[in-house]
Amino acid sequence: MKWNLFLPYLLVTAGVTYLIRMLPLTVFRREIKSRFVRSFLAYIPYAVLGAMTFPDVFYSTGDMRTAICGVAVAVLLAWRGRSLLTVAVAACVAVALAQGFLLLV
């Protein structure tokens, strides 16, 4: 990507991300009073990650059949509370195995 197009994006992503982290630690040190706002902020990560995962994950391997195998393994392990690393690696292995299987049949 051309640098003159890239640099403004870099500045915006890094700048916005930094300010979100920095301002509450330095400037706004008060507690948030509103129960609605506090719950809203607490739910945001789950809502965002849920929307980013589905349905995109089914297109992440170029073949929906292998992606479904990866999702099944990831959901099972994540549901049981396994670590980030375990779930991510196991999903990749499941996809690789499914690809091998599809080549054989």
Next chain:
Amino acid sequence: MNIVFRQGIRHGIPIALGYLSVSFAFGMKAVSDGLTVLQAVLISMTNVTSAGQIAAVPLMVGGASLAEMALTQLTINLRYALMSLSLSRKLDGSMGTLQRMIFSFANTDEIFAVASSQPGKVGKYYLYGLMLTPWIGWSLGTFLGAAAGTLLPEFVRTALGIAIYGMFLAIILPPARKSRPVRFVVLAAVALSLCFHYIPGLNTVSSGFVIIICGVAAAALGAWRYPAEEDAA
């Protein structure tokens, strides 16, 4: 070397290992989408956030407006504001404004989780150690994925495409299992996201705004229905 600093470094090692694999996948994806190796590494060194970066690359190569980029990052990363607010009460007297400004840079989900779980208050040397190893892991993994990703056989690269989503699932599913409000919020967000991908008309909305709309709507719906449960989340 300061013993507390070393302890922070040690606590950061498992985080760094997890970051290596996910940032490897990010680096690989960024380069295959059209960024250079240096650009991918610069994004990781300056942003230090998985979800935000992963959403940012398609917006960059797709030529999205800077306003859409800023709003998308704001929504995806809004959770850090909450973490920073919560961590603020955990810092000891060594954390003046300057130290807070330095540490903010790397207040990721995992670093926040480890820092919050420490007994008592935490100080600057511990936090500097704790942010250092994961930051190196995140940048190094991106470099390796961006530089060497194309050398890997095709079936390995395809399989790695799912790594990031595996990590997302590992973050959202354990709390979704324990807490009904979180389960409700995740399902609502997924349902909305499916609508925006498959319903004609709605599927023309660009990826950044889809994340913003789904994230804000599902979280607001959750907060409206389960306002008292914020501690369970």
